[in-house]
Amino acid sequence: MILTYCYRFKPSPEQIATMEWWLELLRRHWNYALGQRLNWLHRTRSPIDRCSLVSEPIGEIPEPVSYYTQQAALKETKRLFPEYKKIYAETQQVNLQRLNKAWDRWRKPDASGKRGGRPRFKKTGELRSFVFPRVNSSKAGAHLIDGVLKLSRIGSMPVIMHRPLPRGFTLKQCTIVRKADGWYCCLSMKDDTVPEILPIDSVKTAVGIDVGLEKFLTTSDGEAVSIPKFYRKAQDKLAQAQKVMSRRVKGTKNWKKAKHKVALLHLHLTRCRKEFHYQVAHWLCNKYDLIAHEDLNIKGLARTKLAKSIHDAAWGAFLEILQAVAVKRGLLVEEVNPRGTSIECFNCGSRVEKSLSERVHCCSSCQVKIDRDWNSGINILNRGLMAVGLPLNGCGKSIQDIEEQQVSYVSLRSPHHNL
Structure with missing residues (x-):
């Protein structure tokens, strides 16, 4: 299992200047290497025995460009530009590896046939991190000993160890990140032992969750978590800060x-939202062994007029956090098909067409009347139980109890988000 812990450290002004200069040099090298790849692509796009429908540059066909050719050219880069000799060698190699991964995601589709976007040239200040691929080994560029981080050619800096490193894990990689409020080191560590996933036969409690915009999520047990709307509540202050910057x-x-103030506001919102997601994920994992949720097309939903609210809720980030928390605890998380979960009646299976504004599910066949999101949560639970081969048990309550009970809101410890 691989974990990443992020700690803040306190560099001196000279060390800050050195790290910022490193980032600028690595940004220039990224842009040059990306330009090499795009130039090769444009010159070799049109076959030699036919013409292209668009204008293409002609001339000498360059040699194929890959990570290995660009890595081999690092020696010539250091000869022509001596300032690159001051950067740790493995850090420059990892910079090219990052570009190679971004290039492969664009040029090579994944198993589902999807590809990433084209790698972009980075403007000044857009490259915010660099990597030391080895930590605490004999030839490593980064060493963390007794709360002091020592980086090759930069120096030693105190680290704020707000939580101890887990036992049994070996430090593998150190990523230095510049954020709006300071410098951070992200330590990736590995433990060869993998948490044992809970067997299906041992599942005692299961739940289906339906995420939404009126309520952040509603469970199949009739519990709901209110949506905090961090971005909506901070819009006025953000608009004022952006107006000053403009x-x-x-x-x-x-x-x-003024730009730094805007960045601090966005960073604070991001951290509040992330803390809220972790609270909800731990609350679910404390209560249930199996958690079923919809496999939503969030990118497609974010193209609608509800895009701002969907981005503010950040369902995708929450589901990733939920998956990570469940894996560390050995619990099960199951994705189900979202089609028809809001329309089907959990009791009789009839289709009850309703608009998005109708928040109550009223079935004309079996006369069941419950909250719309609660009905969806029960359907999601049943589909999750079917997917893993467990018997259906709805929400464990009778129809009469469900009709009499109202959706109850769960109070979680709200993160401090006053701006």
Whole structure:
């Protein structure tokens, strides 16, 4: 199992200047290497025995460009530009490896036939991290000993160890990240032991969750978590800070201060949302052995007029966190087909067409009347139980109890998000 812990460290002004210069040099090298790849692609796109429908550059056909050819050219880069000699060698290699992964995601489709976007040239300040691929080994560029991080050619810096490193894990990689409020080191560690997944026969409690915009999620047990709407509540302050930044002359010190304030607001919102997601994920994993959720097309939903609210809820980030928390505990998370979960009646299976504004499920066949999201949660639970081969048990309540009970809201410890 691989974990990543993020700690803040305190560099000196000289060390900050060195790391910022490293980031700028690595950004330039990224852009040059990406330009090499795109130039080779444009010059070899049209076959030699036919013409292209669009204009293509002609001339000498360059040699194929790959990670290995660009890595071999690092020696020539250091000869022509001596400032690159001051950067740790493996850090430059990892920078090219990152570009190679982004290139392969664009050029080579995955198992489902999807491809990533084209790698982009990075503007000044857009590259915010660099990597030391080895930690605490004999030839490593990064060493973390007794709360002190020592980086090759940068120096030693104190680290705020707000939580201890887990026992049994071996440090593998150190990523230095520049954020709006300071510098952080993200330590990736590995333990060869893998948590044992709970056997299907040992599942005692199961739940289906239906995520939404009126309520963040509703469980098949009739419990709901209210949606915090972090971005909606902070829109006024964000708009005011962005208005101040837009009135400054771009590139001046006052513009940079205003831009930094906007970045701090966005960083605070991101952290509040992430903390909330972890609270909900741990609450679910504490209560249930099996958690079923819909396999939503979030990118497609985010193209609708509800895009701002969907991005604010961040369902995709929450489901990833839920999966990670469940795996570390050895619990089961099952994705189910979302089609028809809001329309089908959990009791008789009849289709009850309803618009998005109708929040109550009223079945004309069996006369069941419950909350729309609760009905969806029960359907999701039943589909999850069918997927793993367990008997259906609905929500464990009688129809009369379900009709009499209202959806109850769960109070979680709300993160501090006052801006």
